[in-house]
Amino acid sequence: xxxxxxxxxxxxxxxxxxxxxxxxxxxxxxxxxxxxxxxxxxxxxxxxxxxxxxxxxxxxxxxxxxxxxxxxxxxxxxxxxxxxxxxxxxxxxxxxxxxxxxxxxxxxxxxxxxxxxxxxxxxxxxxxxxxxxxxxx
Numbered sequence: 001x002x003x004x005x006x007x008x009x010x011x012x013x014x015x016x017x018x019x020x021x022x023x024x025x026x027x028x029x030x031x032x033x034x035x036x037x038x039x040x041x042x043x044x045x046x047x048x049x050x051x052x053x054x055x056x057x058x059x060x061x062x063x064x065x066x067x068x069x070x071x072x073x074x075x076x077x078x079x080x081x082x083x084x085x086x087x088x089x090x091x092x093x094x095x096x097x098x099x100x101x102x103x104x105x106x107x108x109x110x111x112x113x114x115x116x117x118x119x120x121x122x123x124x125x126x127x128x129x130x131x132x133x134x135x136x137x
Contacts, residue, residue: 010128015124025051032045053089067127072130
């Protein structure tokens, strides 16, 4: 589902590696939700949800610090999008996951896919040239 393509690269090695890790987490969720064996996957879904939250917070903090150190002029707007992502993931009620595993799981997969399309492919690309011009690769 989530395949890394070179067009996703912001040409900053550390950020690209972190984005690839987010793709792996998205893939793990997709694989679990796609299993059609009738087994309760609550624990696995919640574990991946926590992993997504922890890694996203780590990544966003890293990215924001890098942008701030280099004087990126649109950091405030960028940070708002990160905050929105975190709020959305935190708003998922774990009790809902227990009752509606497939639905919540698929909603989360769609959310991650939309995030990749709107944030990585658009918003993150806004800093690519700026950061590369500053010598950040």
